[in-house]
Amino acid sequence: MDMRIQSRYLYSFYDSLIIAAALEAGCGNLYSEDLQDRQRIEQLTIVNPFRG
Numbered sequence: 001m002d003m004r005i006q007s008r009y010l011y012s013f014y015d016s017l018i019i020a021a022a023l024e025a026g027c028g029n030l031y032s033e034d035l036q037d038r039q040r041i042e043q044l045t046i047v048n049p050f051r052g
Contacts, residue, residue, distance in 0.1 A: 009041060
């Protein structure tokens with residue numbers, strides 16, 4: 001799955017592993033200041049906790 005995420009969303013290999021792990025765990029939100037805020041990847045939403 002991480003290779004599909006890497007090629008489709010153009011994230012680095014390691015960021016793709018984090019996203020794949022969050023998807024596998026069934027998470028709804030992934031908090032990160034390094035990824036694109038509010039991006040949806042399947043059922044996962046990336047949230048920047050420092051954005052106002």
